[in-house]
Amino acid sequence: MHLVFFTVPSTVIGWLIVGVIAGWLAGKVARGRGFGCIANWILGLVGAVLGGWIFTKLGVLGGGLIYSIAAATIGAIILVVIARLFAGGE
Numbered sequence: 792m793h794l795v796f797f798t799v800p801s802t803v804i805g806w807l808i809v810g811v812i813a814g815w816l817a818g819k820v821a822r823g824r825g826f827g828c829i830a831n832w833i834l835g836l837v838g839a840v841l842g843g844w845i846f847t848k849l850g851v852l853g854g855g856l857i858y859s860i861a862a863a864t865i866g867a868i869i870l871v872v873i874a875r876l877f878a879g880g881e
Contacts, residue, residue: 810835813863821871842866
């Protein structure tokens with residue numbers, strides 16, 4: 792019972808850390824600066840889902856922190872590019 796209690800928060804914290812790092816990296820690559828802490832987090836988490844789906848479809852399988860950050864960053868960059876297309880660029 793205690794194992795489940797301690798595993799879930801560490802996983803959620805891990806997702807948050809990967810989301811913030813990926814969102815910040817996407818902001819640096821696609822925009823030249825970050826978007827702010829909350830926007831980076833949201834962009835990174837949504838990008839992680841998109842990047843994970845893309846990596847799976849391309850057959851790029853892996854695991855670990857670096858793989859997660861790479862997938863989330865690629866997904867977040869794609870989201871930034873799509874947002875720019877609909878917003879008319881900046």
